Amino acid sequence: MTVSLTDDGMCFVCGKNNPIGLKLSFAWEGDDYVTYFTPQPEHQSYAGITHGGLVSTVLDEVMGRNMSSRGLPAVTARMEVRFRHSVPLGDPVRFAARIVRERGKVIDVEATATLTDGRVAAEATGRFLVQEGSLREETPTQPTASANSSK
Numbered sequence: 001m002t003v004s005l006t007d008d009g010m011c012f013v014c015g016k017n018n019p020i021g022l023k024l025s026f027a028w029e030g031d032d033y034v035t036y037f038t039p040q041p042e043h044q045s046y047a048g049i050t051h052g053g054l055v056s057t058v059l060d061e062v063m064g065r066n067m068s069s070r071g072l073p074a075v076t077a078r079m080e081v082r083f084r085h086s087v088p089l090g091d092p093v094r095f096a097a098r099i100v101r102e103r104g105k106v107i108d109v110e111a112t113a114t115l116t117d118g119r120v121a122a123e124a125t126g127r128f129l130v131q132e133g134s135l136r137e138e139t140p141t142q143p144t145a146s147a148n149s150s151k
């Protein structure tokens with residue numbers, strides 16, 4: 001079964017119109033598809049530590065957008081995350097994704113979250129299923145709000 005995917009600017013991670021979203025920007029750096037996220041206090045779990053669910057969310061996004069940026073709109077079917085080090089607040093974290101294997105509409109991707117000192121804080125593997133058609137863009141109904149996080 002496939003679904004039709006629409007970008008209405010409200011994605012929690014990249015949507016420019018989501019008032020509570022992260023509003024992250026993405027770009028290619030060589031073979032890596034990359035975003036930088038600087039966690040703030042509102043993104044923590046224990047004091048001073050970025051919530052692992054949010055780290056997972058950005059890993060998911062950078063993998064998914066790797067494909068949509070190449071014209072392959074896909075959904076996450078499965079994802080595994082290994083948390084190696086805590087992610088502190090206040091410093092930019094580099095999230096990078098690259099394709100591992102493509103088999104028809106099934107694409108395996110891996111991603112890393114790297115701290116400013118070069119340590120890989122978290123690594124993910126994901127399986128994505130490419131959906132039929134192209135990503136549709138739709139005018140949002142929600143008002144635009146100011147960013148709460150930046151590259």
Ligand SMILES: CCCCCCCCCCCCCCCC(=O)SCCNC(=O)CCNC(=O)[C@H](O)C(C)(C)COP(=O)(O)OP(=O)(O)OC[C@H]1O[C@@H](n2cnc3c(N)ncnc32)[C@H](O)[C@@H]1OP(=O)(O)O
Binds near residue numbers: 001007069
């Ligand atoms: C310029 C760029 C602008 C971009 C601008 C974008 C803005 C927009 C934001 C984008 C953001 C993206 C990054 C966030 C990505 C999400 O958050 S996507 C949302 C979360 N994910 C979902 O909602 C998916 C929900 N699940 C489903 O829809 C369906 O279960 C799936 C995954 C499509 C699978 O459907 P299905 O019909 O069961 O698939 P089927 O064809 O039977 O299986 C195909 C193969 O996949 C395997 N498979 C199926 N399901 C699974 C599974 N769950 N686990 C493992 N393997 C599976 C099958 O075993 C089969 O493998 P083989 O047997 O062929 O070896």
